[in-house]
Amino acid sequence: MGRVPADAGDADAVKHLELAATEVRRRAIQTVGSAKAGHLGGEFSITDALVTLYLEVMNISPEAVERRDPERDRLVLSKGHAANALYTALAVGGYIHPGALRTFLQPESMLNGHPARNKITAVEANTGPLGHGLPIAVGMAIAARVDGSTRRTFCLLGDGELQEGSNWEAFMTGGHHRLERLTALVDRNRLQQGAKVEDTNDLEPLHDKLTAFGWEVREVDGNDIAELRQALSPVGSGKPVAVIAHTDKGYPVSYMRDNVSWHHKVPTHEQVEQALSELDAILARLTEEEK
Numbered sequence: 371m372g373r374v375p376a377d378a379g380d381a382d383a384v385k386h387l388e389l390a391a392t393e394v395r396r397r398a399i400q401t402v403g404s405a406k407a408g409h410l411g412g413e414f415s416i417t418d419a420l421v422t423l424y425l426e427v428m429n430i431s432p433e434a435v436e437r438r439d440p441e442r443d444r445l446v447l448s449k450g451h452a453a454n455a456l457y458t459a460l461a462v463g464g465y466i467h468p469g470a471l472r473t474f475l476q477p478e479s480m481l482n483g484h485p486a487r488n489k490i491t492a493v494e495a496n497t498g499p500l501g502h503g504l505p506i507a508v509g510m511a512i513a514a515r516v517d518g519s520t521r522r523t524f525c526l527l528g529d530g531e532l533q534e535g536s537n538w539e540a541f542m543t544g545g546h547h548r549l550e551r552l553t554a555l556v557d558r559n560r561l562q563q564g565a566k567v568e569d570t571n572d573l574e575p576l577h578d579k580l581t582a583f584g585w586e587v588r589e590v591d592g593n594d595i596a597e598l599r600q601a602l603s604p605v606g607s608g609k610p611v612a613v614i615a616h617t618d619k620g621y622p623v624s625y626m627r628d629n630v631s632w633h634h635k636v637p638t639h640e641q642v643e644q645a646l647s648e649l650d651a652i653l654a655r656l657t658e659e660e661k
């Protein structure tokens with residue numbers, strides 16, 4: 371589908387991204403169904419953010435990635451277990467060949483269970499061990515400043531992942547250096563691997579904590595593309611931006627949504643079919659609206 375056309379109005383841009391997000395989810399669930407492994411719940415919660423970033427907000431193109439243009443914006447997927455959603459968004463954006471998705475988790479594939487930058491040019495950092503992405507992104511943002519560059523750095527984090535102390539060192543450093551071109555998006559789906567975040571190690575009051583660390587905090591519905599576009603737009607406050615994206619794990623599939631068991635579960639053939647029919651209904655509605 372590629373990027374949102376530069377001359378698109380707001381309504382057309384949202385529609386383009388909603389179609390892309392639905393297409394990413396359709397392909398992602400088929401990939402996991404075939405590979406018999408994956409992390410669909412946490413992938414579906416960030417799909418809207420991934421397409422909004424890669425297909426519109428980020429100053430990036432497949433050509434810029436290929437030639438390692440130093441001015442390209444960077445994205446670090448700290449919740450690396452959501453790799454399949456990243457790969458699928460990259461395929462929809464033209465960064466990897468769509469046919470490669472069929473090789474997910476296969477021997478010798480470049481599509482590992484967690485993203486590997488030595489295998490995929492568009493992947494900016496190896497991630498998977500949680501709590502490492504934001505420290506890397508802070509380093510990238512400092513490097514951009516040293517370079518005198520206006521490029522932006524984005525980091526997508528899980529909420530359960532914020533229990534890792536390394537994130538708070540990175541929040542402190544980002545705030546201290548007033549890295550205004552750094553944006554951390556927290557996928558606030560309230561669930562982690564096998565339990566509620568609040569029952570495991572509660573994060574609240576998260577907004578206040580991030581503010582206290584020197585960040586501008588924006589809270590949005592993270593499954594609403596119109597809100598995401600606004601929250602991810604450039605800033606001017608002189609502070610790094612933390613977007614608390616309130617999402618549902620498994621969104622929008624009825625049997626998966628807000629259900630903790632879908633962290634790492636593999637859908638049956640019937641469940642794949644049901645999800646596809648629900649996603650097809652969304653596509654039909656979006657396409658109908660277009661006429």
Ligand SMILES: [Mg+2]
Nearest residue numbers: 529530559561
């Ligand atoms: Mg979570």
